[in-house]
Structures are given as C-alpha cells and as structure tokens.
Amino acid sequence: MPDDIPKLPRQRGKKNQPKDTAWKQQKLPALRPHYSITSAIPVTLITGLATLAMGIALFFGHQGSLEQEVLYTNCTLPNGTQVERVLRSEMGNETFQCAYNIILDQDYTEEVENLEADIISEIINNPSFQGDIKFYYGLNKFYQNNRLYFNSRNDQQLRGKINEIDGCDPLQYVDVNGTKVPIAPCGFVANSMFNDTFQLFYMNGTINGTTRVPWTTRGVLGETEMKRKFRNPVRAANQTLCDVFQGTIQPPAWRYPICQLGVNSTDPDVGIGFENIDFMVWMKVAALPKFRKLYRVLNKQVDMFSNGLPRGTYQLVINYNYPVDMYDGDKSFIIASENWVGPRNLFLPVIYLVVGTFLLLVTILFILMWLKQRLSRVHPT
Structure with a gap:
C-alpha cells in the first residue's frame, strides 16, 4: 500500500554544516614521498650504523657477564x-x-x-x-x-x-x-x-x-x-x-x-x-x-x-x-x-650485528648504483 504521507525535503541547516577549514573539509596537504636511491642511502646508512653500534655495545656488555x-x-x-x-x-x-x-x-x-x-x-x-x-x-x-x-x-x-x-x-x-x-x-x-x-x-x-x-x-x-x-x-x-x-x-x-x-x-x-x-x-x-x-x-x-x-x-x-x-x-x-644487559646471551647481539652489517652492505650497493647513474649522465653513450 503506497505511503500517502508526503516526504518533505531534508533541510540542512548551518548548525550541521562543517566549518570551511582545511582540516574539516579534508584539504590538508599530503606527503607523497618519492623513493629513490638518493633518498634511500641516508636511511639505510643511519639505520645500519645505529644497529651495528647497538650490536657492538650489547656484545661487549654480554662479554662482561x-x-x-x-x-x-x-x-x-x-x-x-x-x-x-x-x-x-x-x-x-x-x-x-x-x-x-x-x-x-x-x-x-x-x-x-x-x-x-x-x-x-x-x-x-x-x-x-x-x-x-x-x-x-x-x-x-x-x-x-x-x-x-x-x-x-x-x-x-x-x-x-x-x-x-x-x-x-x-x-x-x-x-x-x-x-x-x-x-x-x-x-x-x-x-x-x-x-x-x-x-x-x-x-x-x-x-x-x-x-x-x-x-x-x-x-x-x-x-x-x-x-x-x-x-x-x-x-x-x-x-x-x-x-x-x-x-x-x-x-x-x-x-x-x-x-x-x-x-x-x-x-x-x-x-x-x-x-x-x-x-x-x-x-x-x-x-x-x-x-x-x-x-x-x-x-x-x-x-x-x-x-x-x-x-x-x-x-x-x-x-x-x-x-x-x-x-x-x-x-x-x-x-x-x-651487568646492565642482564644474563649472558649472545643471540640478540648477533642479530643486531648481522642486521647492521647487512644494511651497510645494502648502503654500499646503493652508492655504487648511484655512482653508475651519475657517470652515465656525465658520459652518455
């Protein structure tokens, strides 16, 4: 049976309208990082050095236990x-x-x-x-x-x-x-x-x-x-x-x-x-x-x-x-x-040393790739 009650259009008042701001209107600028060898080198280098330093510190700490x-x-x-x-x-x-x-x-x-x-x-x-x-x-x-x-x-x-x-x-x-x-x-x-x-x-x-x-x-x-x-x-x-x-x-x-x-x-x-x-x-x-x-x-x-x-x-x-x-x-x-590292256990130091060494090797590989790209630009075939 059809509904005889007329449907009134919904009135949107100002009280329900979001403010015209970048945050509420979703107009904030977005970061779109562009990954390249140049941007990856400092990340892998810093992370590798930090991980390797932590592994060395843990290794000598556990040696003292x-x-x-x-x-x-x-x-x-x-x-x-x-x-x-x-x-x-x-x-x-x-x-x-x-x-x-x-x-x-x-x-x-x-x-x-x-x-x-x-x-x-x-x-x-x-x-x-x-x-x-x-x-x-x-x-x-x-x-x-x-x-x-x-x-x-x-x-x-x-x-x-x-x-x-x-x-x-x-x-x-x-x-x-x-x-x-x-x-x-x-x-x-x-x-x-x-x-x-x-x-x-x-x-x-x-x-x-x-x-x-x-x-x-x-x-x-x-x-x-x-x-x-x-x-x-x-x-x-x-x-x-x-x-x-x-x-x-x-x-x-x-x-x-x-x-x-x-x-x-x-x-x-x-x-x-x-x-x-x-x-x-x-x-x-x-x-x-x-x-x-x-x-x-x-x-x-x-x-x-x-x-x-x-x-x-x-x-x-x-x-x-x-x-x-x-x-x-x-x-x-x-x-x-x-001592400060707790019981003697070389598992964690070895993991840090392996990961840190791997990241440094990846950094060296990225540097070689970056040099190759630079040389190809300077001396195009």
Whole structure:
C-alpha cells in the first residue's frame, strides 16, 4: 500500500554544516614521498650504523657477564660415585644428594690455608664474580609452551579460592569413595613443579672450614606480581594453613600437600603454600623448550660476600628429586654475574650485528648504483 504521507525535503541547516577549514573539509596537504636511491642511502646508512653500534655495545656488555654452569643430569654422589641419569622408577620417595666442586677464577689454584692473612683479605675484596650475582636452574627439552600444558591451571585457585578447579582437566579432582576431592594446586603445570634444592658452600671461607653462601629471595619476583597472583586462603586466628586446605589433595606427582611446601626450607623468606617463591617462579611458564628460571639471589649484606663471590673453590650440594628421564632432558645449575644487559646471551647481539652489517652492505650497493647513474649522465653513450 503506497505511503500517502508526503516526504518533505531534508533541510540542512548551518548548525550541521562543517566549518570551511582545511582540516574539516579534508584539504590538508599530503606527503607523497618519492623513493629513490638518493633518498634511500641516508636511511639505510643511519639505520645500519645505529644497529651495528647497538650490536657492538650489547656484545661487549654480554662479554662482561660471567657464567658458571654445572650440568647435573647424571648425579655425582658425595663419595664420587656417578649415577647415570636417575630413572623415575629408581627414585620413588628417595632423595639423591649430589655434590660438585666449582672453581671461580681459574688462576686461583693455591690452598687458602697456605696463604697469609693479607692475601686472603685481598682475595675476598677482589671477587671473581662481581656485581649482582644470581643463581638459576635450567631445563632442556621441557616444552612448557604446549597449549594443553600451560592452559591446565586455574588462576582463581592460586588466589586462595581452593575449590575453583575449572580448566585443570584432567587433574581437577581425585575420586575418593565416590567423592570428588579437588586437587590443590590443580593442573599439569603445578603437578610438574621442579623440586630440586641447592646449597652452595665456599670452601675457602675459613681455615679448615666452609662457609655457606648466603642467598635471598628478594628480587626473584616482583612484589606486585606476587601479591596479585598468589595468595593463600584466608584462615582464622586459631587455624593452621593445613586446616584451611583440608578437603583438598595434593597433585599426583607431589610427595607432600601444598600446606607443607616451603616449611622445611633452609632459606629464609621462601614462603609457604601458594606463596612459596619456588612455586610462583615455576608457575610462570617458559616460551622455549630450553629455559632457565631464577632460583635465588646473592645476599650481599653479609660482609664476606658484599662485593660478590670471592675467588676460590665452592661446593654445590643438590638434593636430586626431579627426574628427567621420561623426556630425555637435562638439568643444570647456573651462577651468573650480571651487568646492565642482564644474563649472558649472545643471540640478540648477533642479530643486531648481522642486521647492521647487512644494511651497510645494502648502503654500499646503493652508492655504487648511484655512482653508475651519475657517470652515465656525465658520459652518455
């Protein structure tokens, strides 16, 4: 049925009319660059020099970062016996203790007992590893970037809501006599937590004695990240942490419940439960199959270690709890002296050097092409 209502023409008033300006009428001048060899030469030259300079700076910066790595996949027992790649079936609930001697500064070969007191003082005041000393553990061939693996967790549970287990399949709960008991912490990531522990002793610390290297957890993780992402459940004044976690069960691969995590640690301020520093570090999954994670930082408030790690012999004692035979991986412990560039890694400097060199070669090619064009204009055929 036709519409009998007449349609009035739309009146455009001045209030709806854009102002007659270059901006509102889209009359601004546009830049239309004309690319040529002449304009490309300064761009590639400046970019190449800047990239090459950054690569050189990073290279020498990383050269100043020292590292000492101990590969301990095959455990060396304190009596010198070596256990080849400890199998998961061999471990059970047993802990193997491994011991390794580390020499910092290869030039230091004398026994401290035979040195004068002033020479001992000089060795301590001129350490082999200076600056910020950090201790890492490393794993190889461990794919934490697998989608099914790193999605198997529940961040709400890690904030104290222990009954939140959605997303942790298949490690959400355990069926106990027909009752679904939630796993805390749930998921693949928590179940595979790294649980080797380390102690480092300075063998030349005192005459005929050893000194344990002091470690701290300060600086391992940011305070904001720790408080926002990891919190133990709220408990009453008369409750212990294990009382709060009643009604849950530990992951299948764990020996002890979450409430006992960190209770027997020899390091101060390591935290317990969800707020355990080792647990929090592990829950930050790595992007590559070969990775290292920060374990501890040198406590430089102790006089002997105020300038870093003194030169001499050290003994690394490892409680071997974490088997890697199921995926044919390797484990390592790293002592790192870091400067402004961070841990020693030559990947980024090499990339900068390669790109900078490539751009300079392209610049030389452009200059040759430009000269050829100029010569052809001066001497036309």
